[in-house]
Amino acid sequence: MKTNNVAIILNAHLPYVRHLEYPRFLEEDWLYEAISETYLPLLRMLKRLSADRIPFKLTLSMSPTLCCMLSDEPLQQRFVNYLQMHRELGEKEVRRTETEQPQYAEMARWYLSRYEQNLEDFEACGHNILPAFRKLEEEGVVELITTCATHAYLPLYQEYPEAINAQIELGIQSHLSSFGHISRGFWLPECGYFPGIEQFLKSKGITWFQTASQSMLLSPDKVENGTFRPVRCPDGLVAFPRDYETTSLVWSNTSGYPCDHRYREFYRDIGYDLPMDYIGPYVEEDGNRIFTGFKYCAITGNGNEKRPYSLADGRRLAKEHAANFLYNVASKSNRIAKTIGKDPLSTLCFDCELFGHWWFEGLDWLEEVIRQSACEECTVKFITPTQFLEDDPELETARPAFSSWGQGGFSSTWLDGSNAWIYRHIHQSIERMEELALRFPDQMSLKRRFLNQAAREILLAMDSDWPFIMYHKSGGQYAQKRLEEHLQNFNVVYSNMCKNAVNTEWLVKAEKKDVIFKDIDYNIFSPKRQ
Amino acid sequence: MVLINLDLLSDAELRYIARQEGFSDWETLDREDLTEQLQEKYEEEDEGGQPSRDTISQKRFLTSLTDFGTPGKKSVQLPGVEELPKTYNETSIHLLLRDPQWAYAYWSISPATRGEITGCVQGADPELLLCVVMRDPESGETSSFDIRVGIEDEQWNINLPRIGGVYSVSLLWRKSDGGNITLAKSKPIETFPSYWDDHYDEISMDKNKFNVMFSSVISNEGEVADNAMLRSVARIISKGALET
Numbered sequence: 001m002k003t004n005n006v007a008i009i010l011n012a013h014l015p016y017v018r019h020l021e022y023p024r025f026l027e028e029d030w031l032y033e034a035i036s037e038t039y040l041p042l043l044r045m046l047k048r049l050s051a052d053r054i055p056f057k058l059t060l061s062m063s064p065t066l067c068c069m070l071s072d073e074p075l076q077q078r079f080v081n082y083l084q085m086h087r088e089l090g091e092k093e094v095r096r097t098e099t100e101q102p103q104y105a106e107m108a109r110w111y112l113s114r115y116e117q118n119l120e121d122f123e124a125c126g127h128n129i130l131p132a133f134r135k136l137e138e139e140g141v142v143e144l145i146t147t148c149a150t151h152a153y154l155p156l157y158q159e160y161p162e163a164i165n166a167q168i169e170l171g172i173q174s175h176l177s178s179f180g181h182i183s184r185g186f187w188l189p190e191c192g193y194f195p196g197i198e199q200f201l202k203s204k205g206i207t208w209f210q211t212a213s214q215s216m217l218l219s220p221d222k223v224e225n226g227t228f229r230p231v232r233c234p235d236g237l238v239a240f241p242r243d244y245e246t247t248s249l250v251w252s253n254t255s256g257y258p259c260d261h262r263y264r265e266f267y268r269d270i271g272y273d274l275p276m277d278y279i280g281p282y283v284e285e286d287g288n289r290i291f292t293g294f295k296y297c298a299i300t301g302n303g304n305e306k307r308p309y310s311l312a313d314g315r316r317l318a319k320e321h322a323a324n325f326l327y328n329v330a331s332k333s334n335r336i337a338k339t340i341g342k343d344p345l346s347t348l349c350f351d352c353e354l355f356g357h358w359w360f361e362g363l364d365w366l367e368e369v370i371r372q373s374a375c376e377e378c379t380v381k382f383i384t385p386t387q388f389l390e391d392d393p394e395l396e397t398a399r400p401a402f403s404s405w406g407q408g409g410f411s412s413t414w415l416d417g418s419n420a421w422i423y424r425h426i427h428q429s430i431e432r433m434e435e436l437a438l439r440f441p442d443q444m445s446l447k448r449r450f451l452n453q454a455a456r457e458i459l460l461a462m463d464s465d466w467p468f469i470m471y472h473k474s475g476g477q478y479a480q481k482r483l484e485e486h487l488q489n490f491n492v493v494y495s496n497m498c499k500n501a502v503n504t505e506w507l508v509k510a511e512k513k514d515v516i517f518k519d520i521d522y523n524i525f526s527p528k529r530q
Numbered sequence: 531m532v533l534i535n536l537d538l539l540s541d542a543e544l545r546y547i548a549r550q551e552g553f554s555d556w557e558t559l560d561r562e563d564l565t566e567q568l569q570e571k572y573e574e575e576d577e578g579g580q581p582s583r584d585t586i587s588q589k590r591f592l593t594s595l596t597d598f599g600t601p602g603k604k605s606v607q608l609p610g611v612e613e614l615p616k617t618y619n620e621t622s623i624h625l626l627l628r629d630p631q632w633a634y635a636y637w638s639i640s641p642a643t644r645g646e647i648t649g650c651v652q653g654a655d656p657e658l659l660l661c662v663v664m665r666d667p668e669s670g671e672t673s674s675f676d677i678r679v680g681i682e683d684e685q686w687n688i689n690l691p692r693i694g695g696v697y698s699v700s701l702l703w704r705k706s707d708g709g710n711i712t713l714a715k716s717k718p719i720e721t722f723p724s725y726w727d728d729h730y731d732e733i734s735m736d737k738n739k740f741n742v743m744f745s746s747v748i749s750n751e752g753e754v755a756d757n758a759m760l761r762s763v764a765r766i767i768s769k770g771a772l773e774t
Contacts, residue, residue, distance in 0.1 A: 402721075
């Protein structure tokens with residue numbers, strides 16, 4: 001009898017980055033690396049598990065910005081170019097390692113075969129992987145949910161209900177357009193919860209969302225079951241708190257499974273190690289060194305000397321860690337069940353890109369966890385929050401506490417000395433957008449397009465990734481530039497509309513630049529609609 | 531962005547970073563010197579208000595985005611675009627809740643109002659105040675305190691004295707006759723006390739309840755989740771047994 005329920009929620013999200021004005025733009029590689037190292041391998045894994053009729057179900061939140069990029073034809077073609085370039089590098093690497101560094105040849109061959117497989121799979125799905133995820137949802141192995149339109153960290157926009165509403169409504173519309181159904185669950189970006197957010201979600205038909213672990217212990221209400229059962233909020237929505245302890249088995253930066261010294265090292269990459277006359281064509285044209293994805297060493301430990309990575313060791317270890325994980329989950333759940341007198345539910349939330357991209361063996365581990373859970377003796381069952389709620393379980397009623405999964409557990413990651421300045425401008429733009437929506441409601445033709453573009457610019461400026469990158473400043477200026485550009489672009493519309501004019505040259509170029517939310521209606525920002 | 535633990539990098543990577551950081555002797559420094567000098571440079575930056583790289587860099591699997599650090603490359607600017615203004619032509623104040631004990635206020639003063647204020651004081655520093663008001667949502671009682679700010683200030687971190695209050699902040703101009711003029715007032719923000727703040731004994735005297743409440747917010751190594759309030763509750767209830 002499987003009584004220890006676990007809900008894994010994967011958050012697949014990347015900020016909207018599309019720079020067709022350059023032959024190659026490095027920040028676009030965020031998308032290509034994620035497709036190549038996480039999304040395509042995840043699809044293959046889910047298909048295998050589905051074909052083998054392994055009973056399980058995961059929740060996958062796919063952000064609207066990610067879905068827009070995944071279905072964008074020019075970006076799809078540029079991803080093919082990326083794969084072809086890496087396949088070429090793989091062929092060179094196989095030849096080089098076989099003669100110069102035979103200890104790395106196995107991994108070079110593996111990388112080459114992965115790029116070849118990715119090319120084949122990407123061609124087979126017509127360059128768009130979204131329908132493949134939709135098909136897996138129909139097969140019952142995954143539930144797809146949505147999140148904010150541009151992954152905005154909502155607690156810092158409490159003063160602007162129209163903006164929150166726009167983020168949620170467009171997130172739901174985008175999901176409907178990508179996957180053909182209304183999302184029942186909603187991924188709160190960065191687990192950012194504030195009291196009152198339920199009202200926005202409820203009005204859009206959402207039934208549940210996830211929160212950070214401390215949202216229960218710091219609740220103003222008495223929560224008897226800690227994070228081991230979801231709670232029903234006073235207005236009926238259900239909050240699924242994250243199980244920090246079980247999550248940290250994987251995600252702890254000091255003791256999580258990915259830290260094992262036998263796993264592959266992320267930071268050692270031929271992009272830094274090989275001479276420029278060899279690696280030059282595969283890194284940026286001006287000679288900047290970057291990660292190429294070809295990494296041959298095990299973590300080993302601190303220092304320059306690293307052992308060659310062994311695929312077999314990595315896979316064996318992933319299997320052992322999967323067994324250890326299930327043992328830990330089962331023993332803890334059994335203990336908790338006795339105390340609370342009910343079947344517990346552990347909700348585990350991860351960024352999807354952890355698996356495969358950051359933690360090279362992460363998807364092997366996940367597949368092993370799911371396969372091993374299918375054996376009769378294992379009491380762990382992988383379900384979704386929606387499935388959990390289908391049995392109409394008895395739930396406590398409580399108000400979660402303001403919280404996030406960021407450093408410190410509240411808003412300090414997105415609001416500190418490095419990034420606080422942005423809110424003055426974003427908030428001002430939101431107020432001005434509301435003003436425009438009130439002054440110029442239901443415009444047609446050119447003005448409508450102009451105002452719609454203004455709404456896009458504000459939403460893109462609200463992405464939580466920009467302040468996050470500023471907070472973890474490491475020299476790059478991209479986040480700041482992007483944020484400023486969106487706000488500056490908004491100001492073009494505002495200043496022109498104040499003169500009742502349209503800058504058509506700007507409009508045509510701006511529409512071509514950010515091809516996102518094509519059905520957006522700027523009236524969504526009108527306070528009259530609330 | 532990859533936040534790099536310097537110890538994990540190869541010599542080639544360290545040299546490359548040193549070159550990017552502007553070290554003239556990047557080619558000749560050995561590994562130890564490279565690590566030490568980069569560390570020093572980052573610590574200097576950290577003192578300037580940036581988050582500690584050292585702390586962050588230990589997060590091996592901090593899932594984020596690779597910082598490519600593409601110098602000078604930005605998307606093509608569209609026609610008619612102008613730099614962002616430093617401030618806006620209005621007088622307003624906003625209050626954002628950073629955590630239950632701190633809020634961040636930012637404000638702007640329109641040129642007209644600024645002119646009026648500076649004109650009145652004729653060269654002296656005008657007396658501007660942030661008046662922080664706390665209302666107890668249960669009793670309705672209010673209390674307040676003032677923070678003196680300068681005419682050039684435009685933001686402030688405000689310590690919230692009590693969790694469980696509704697806070698707002700007003701920007702005041704105190705005139706020479708002692709009278710206050712309210713220039714702007716923020717919308718309120720609310721903080722909520724944890725139930726357990728006043729019910730420690732219910733957990734501390736019940737082992738099972740303690741396990742249920744805390745076992746999911748403590749890692750296998752006994753480390754409480756990164757949250758000051760949570761750690762405070764844990765420390766009190768466990769009488770210091772939990773490592774926070």
